[in-house]
Amino acid sequence: MSDAAFLDLAGLSLGYDGRPAVEALDLSIKEGELVALLGPSGCGKTTTMRAVAGLLQPMGGRITLGGRDITRVPANRRNIGLVFQSYALFPHLSVFENVAFGLRRQRTPKDEIERRVAEAVAMVGLTGFEKRLPKELSGGQQQRVALARAVVVRPRLLLLDEPLSNLDARLRLEMRTELRRLQRELGITMVYVTHDQEEALALADRIVVMRDGKIEQMGPPEAIYETPATDFVARFVGFENVFQVKDGQLRAGNGAALPLQAPVDGGTAWLAWRPHAVELGQGPYEGQVLGTSYLGQSVEYLIESTVGPIKAEAPAALPRHEAGRTVAFGLPPATAAAIPR
Numbered sequence: 001m002s003d004a005a006f007l008d009l010a011g012l013s014l015g016y017d018g019r020p021a022v023e024a025l026d027l028s029i030k031e032g033e034l035v036a037l038l039g040p041s042g043c044g045k046t047t048t049m050r051a052v053a054g055l056l057q058p059m060g061g062r063i064t065l066g067g068r069d070i071t072r073v074p075a076n077r078r079n080i081g082l083v084f085q086s087y088a089l090f091p092h093l094s095v096f097e098n099v100a101f102g103l104r105r106q107r108t109p110k111d112e113i114e115r116r117v118a119e120a121v122a123m124v125g126l127t128g129f130e131k132r133l134p135k136e137l138s139g140g141q142q143q144r145v146a147l148a149r150a151v152v153v154r155p156r157l158l159l160l161d162e163p164l165s166n167l168d169a170r171l172r173l174e175m176r177t178e179l180r181r182l183q184r185e186l187g188i189t190m191v192y193v194t195h196d197q198e199e200a201l202a203l204a205d206r207i208v209v210m211r212d213g214k215i216e217q218m219g220p221p222e223a224i225y226e227t228p229a230t231d232f233v234a235r236f237v238g239f240e241n242v243f244q245v246k247d248g249q250l251r252a253g254n255g256a257a258l259p260l261q262a263p264v265d266g267g268t269a270w271l272a273w274r275p276h277a278v279e280l281g282q283g284p285y286e287g288q289v290l291g292t293s294y295l296g297q298s299v300e301y302l303i304e305s306t307v308g309p310i311k312a313e314a315p316a317a318l319p320r321h322e323a324g325r326t327v328a329f330g331l332p333p334a335t336a337a338a339i340p341r
């Protein structure tokens with residue numbers, strides 16, 4: 001991976017009919033890097049990808065690829081591979097011909113086409129399906145053909161927008177691993193859109209969390225998962241219990257407060273606990289168990305407290321706290337993520 005920016009978005013502003021969707025976005029991606037754009041529905045992930053692909057003209061800013069300004073270059077001259085949810089296969093072409101399409105256009109020799117298509121089709125687990133037409137495949141199989149078709153030409157940049165969304169859990173995991181292997185092996189730079197934090201954590205070298213058309217935080221998966229920079233990112237990566245810290249108290253959105261269990265660093269604006277970090281059955285606070293969910297290894301509890309709902313998780317082997325009961329709990333700052341803003 002070279003350190004120079006390979007794909008550079010500078011002050012990129014995007015919108016529809018003059019209505020802004022992405023505002024002055026700055027993002028630099030290195031060659032060979034796999035960057036995940038993560039964020040809730042409507043935060044501007046797809047809009048950003050469409051602009052990079054050349055399918056949406058920016059309202060402002062610049063897109064540079066491999067040192068060349070491509071802001072005004074038409075989509076078909078950008079040499080960028082796309083796997084978009086809506087990117088349909090050629091309906092009249094077989095799986096083989098769909099995958100071979102780009103190679104034929106590049107006038108690749110026939111035996112090499114055979115070899116590379118076979119390899120790509122095997123990668124997506126569709127060996128034996130080469131003669132089928134897209135309409136004879138399931139949604140997930142079509143998605144896999146689209147992936148093979150994009151990868152086979154070995155683009156320098158590949159944009160993937162929720163490419164595994166139609167697959168079942170096991171296949172998703174397999175494809176994820178395979179995609180990562182291929183990406184490393186071929187050194188393809190990838191931008192991967194997902195709203196699934198687990199997928200982003202598993203795949204990416206770097207995660208960019210977006211909110212309302214802006215970057216909220218970016219960093220390696222471990223940093224996003226363990227040290228969220230804002231309460232929004234914390235909630236998004238599974239800290240279900242996020243409280244503002246003010247005057248030595250934990251504050252809920254409704255203004256209710258609890259005294260802090262232990263003092264915290266003065267720069268802490270928020271404290272956030274994952275459900276398993278809530279101490280259940282002991283501690284200075286009390287709440288009523290509203291409901292329980294059995295998750296196999298553990299049990300999840302929803303507790304109503306004076307600072308609102310608390311989500312806790314405890315090993316299933318421990319005695320249960322039944323719904324309706326009052327239970328003690330602790331929120332030790334030592335097991336929380338301390339959030340500066």
Ligand SMILES: Nc1ncnc2c1ncn2[C@@H]1O[C@H](COP(=O)(O)OP(=O)(O)OP(=O)(O)O)[C@@H](O)[C@H]1O
Pocket residue numbers: 016021039040041042043044045046047048195
């Ligand atoms: N074709 C369009 N015309 C008008 N507004 C649009 C269009 N496409 C998207 N938008 C708006 O732009 C904003 C960003 O949408 P975008 O599709 O980029 O979000 P997203 O993060 O990809 O969401 P999702 O995860 O649901 O795909 C949203 O407010 C959306 O309503």
